[in-house]
Amino acid sequence: MTPGLMIAAPASGTGKTTVMLGLLRALRDDGVAVQPFKSGPDYIDPAFHRAASGRASFNLDSWSMPGAMLDTLAGKADDADFALAEGSMGLFDGVAKPGTTGNGASADIARRMGWPVVLVIDVSGQAQSAAATALGFSRYDPSVTIAGVILNRVASPRHERLARSGMDAVGIRVFGALPRRGDLKLPERHLGLVQAVEHPDLDVRIGEYATFLRAHVDIAALREAATAGVQGPSDPVWIRPPAQRIALAQDAAFSFTYAHVLEGWRRAGAEILPFSPLADERPAADADLVWLPGGYPELHAGRLAEARNFHAGLVKHAGTRPVHGECGGYMALGEGLIDADGVRHRMAGLLGLVTSYAQRKMHLGYRRASLRSPMGGFASGASLAGHEFHYSTILEQPDAALADVTDAQGEAVPETGSYRGRVTGTFFHMIAPAA
Known part of the structure; x- marks a missing residue:
């Protein structure tokens, strides 16, 4: 060992x-x-x-x-x-x-x-x-x-x-x-x-x-x-992938991915197809799922607002297959993002979410979510454990709540995520399926 x-x-x-x-x-x-x-x-x-x-x-x-x-x-x-x-x-x-x-x-x-x-x-x-x-x-x-x-x-x-x-x-x-x-x-x-x-x-x-x-x-x-230390178990436990071919946003605006999540997906045979929204790239046309991780979209909101090819690719994909965003990815799927200077930037518009960094408030802590609706490859009713850490404020969230979300003390939190059709988003970053 x-x-x-x-x-x-x-x-x-x-x-x-x-x-x-x-x-x-x-x-x-x-x-x-x-x-x-x-x-x-x-x-x-x-x-x-x-x-x-x-x-x-x-x-x-x-x-x-x-x-x-x-x-x-x-x-x-x-x-x-x-x-x-x-x-x-x-x-x-x-x-x-x-x-x-x-x-x-x-x-x-x-x-x-x-x-x-x-x-x-x-x-x-x-x-x-x-x-x-x-x-x-x-x-x-x-x-x-x-x-x-x-x-x-x-x-x-x-x-x-x-x-x-x-x-x-x-x-x-x-x-x-x-x-x-x-x-x-x-x-x-x-x-x-x-x-x-x-x-x-x-x-x-x-x-x-x-x-x-x-x-x-x-x-x-x-x-x-x-x-x-301990030796790895003979029967290892990894996170299972939510789809076979996953288009994963990866650039300076979307970089918050956990290594154990990606490792689990790959070990189960999933194919990860990276693309860059900042370079105005579309997700792979043959992907089964588009996954937008967290990051710093507020620092690149202007470029994301002008990424018309990226937006069009999301819209086309969402017509037949799921799209999911975590935290920064969730904000990028919404109607608008207001930066720290108070400037509103148009996002993908697949969800009605409007968030603001002009009204900063820290949201921090563990989260446990019970899904009300399917999220990517996760079925309705599935429980997920994760963590939330951001400073954005929700101004508008007209869509249906995606999950019942509680903090580490079991208290309900208002950041439930939301969904519209095949598009879902959460403010928490998934770490593992909850027991």
Whole structure:
């Protein structure tokens, strides 16, 4: 079984993604085949993992994924030398009401996979006191092993000595200390990091992270601290495809696809036919289903409004076969999208949905949906688990509700999705069939 570690933190914003990318690239450059994973429903970080490691990164989510699927995905490391997972938020942060196999916390994944955790701790504004945080994390849940810490944003050699002395006093291992470097931060926008495909110098930047990590972290000691994780099951569980030939929108406006979803579709023999709405391409004429994933349509609304060939292809397809949109794809199927400047852009018009970014409101959280109507290849009555994260506001939604949707607490949410004929859309991104 492949040894692995999880890079996690006490909270968001500590610099764990920079550490993760630097380690992935450093290991790859050393000739180590390293399999990346991301805990939780994140569709941006995995693209950076792939750029750093050369391997597709898979999400592992304990709230929405059944145990057999988690183990199946962990099996993607079986042909690798090392597994490295990046946590989300704080290590123990999850929802109050557990889902399929846990509450969505990174600790759930570390525990199930048997991966020790390395905490990235931001020590700016403190020194020995950081040890109290590390000690608390090491004792909070005895079933989760804290292998040690990487100190981040260290101000000076003296600051490092003081922080290390605190860790030594409570027996917490320090794998390295990273000096404060403001130039190593990746730019962000409202859903997190700016997409990997939008960085023309990304490979150079990741190389700089690797050099930085090599200079300040004992990478050999990290590898020695890893332990073998679970082995992939003999009877793997993958998401089944909703159709045989799937026309999938893929470009800078529509890029939020989960690797495990695409892998499941391909393993079941489905053919994925990519096309670019931004290039005004039509979906394949012989596709059984058109699937528009999420992304940033609001940043490209003008071009999408002028993509007449794309719109005509959708209309023709919807006359005889299903079309589905997730989040950004859902908005692109509507009547109009109002950007952050208040300008309204004409969308495909297959649904009556009108959304606005001029009236921003964050919608975030796990979702469970029971379909009232068929959605692509999913039958009416099917239950799906997913996640919603966007800042758009619904101004108009005249079509019938697609599903009964609840949050992680079982409370109904108003973003039910909608349908008109063979066209469907949801604001949540599907992760797995719900139990």
